Amino acid sequence: MNVKETRGEILDQLNRLLTRNHDAEKGYQEAADNAKDNELKTLFLTQSKQRSEFAHEIDREIRALGGEPDTSTSLAADLHRAWINIKSTFASDDDKATVQECHRGDREALQDYNSVLQETDLVASTRELLLRQKQSIDTANSSMARLALVV
Numbered sequence: 561m562n563v564k565e566t567r568g569e570i571l572d573q574l575n576r577l578l579t580r581n582h583d584a585e586k587g588y589q590e591a592a593d594n595a596k597d598n599e600l601k602t603l604f605l606t607q608s609k610q611r612s613e614f615a616h617e618i619d620r621e622i623r624a625l626g627g628e629p630d631t632s633t634s635l636a637a638d639l640h641r642a643w644i645n646i647k648s649t650f651a652s653d654d655d656k657a658t659v660q661e662c663h664r665g666d667r668e669a670l671q672d673y674n675s676v677l678q679e680t681d682l683v684a685s686t687r688e689l690l691l692r693q694k695q696s697i698d699t700a701n702s703s704m705a706r707l708a709l710v711v
Contacts, residue, residue, distance in 0.1 A: 567626070567627075571625060573680045574686070575629065575630040577618055584608075584666075585611040585612045587608075588605070591662055592604035592608060594658065617689060621686055625686075656708060656711040659704055660704075660708045663701060666701035670694065670697055670698060673693065673694040
């Protein structure tokens, strides 16, 4: 395992998670805008708000470490693919397909969090922040997995 230890490498990894959360915030907002079921709409809006909060927390952490946060959503395919397909899902007017797409996006976010946590030498406060966020995303992911079975 090649541990990222330099300040620049750590900031790059945190910006990657920041971008992932911006993508998820927008993806969940799109899901809410297009959901037919009101309970799903509320769930998607809650997730969008939570990812916005996560992005703000990571933004503050990057600034505290002396970095400059990336404020955009990703255009690179490897970061954006978790949410880019959601637009085509909406064309089908299918809440189940939307839930499945959100589930897939959350799985990819969890992979990113795991990668950063395992491969980056983070200070304890940053590690705790990311672990808390990862746990919340994992809970949301489990909810989306259950919903995909019943919607």
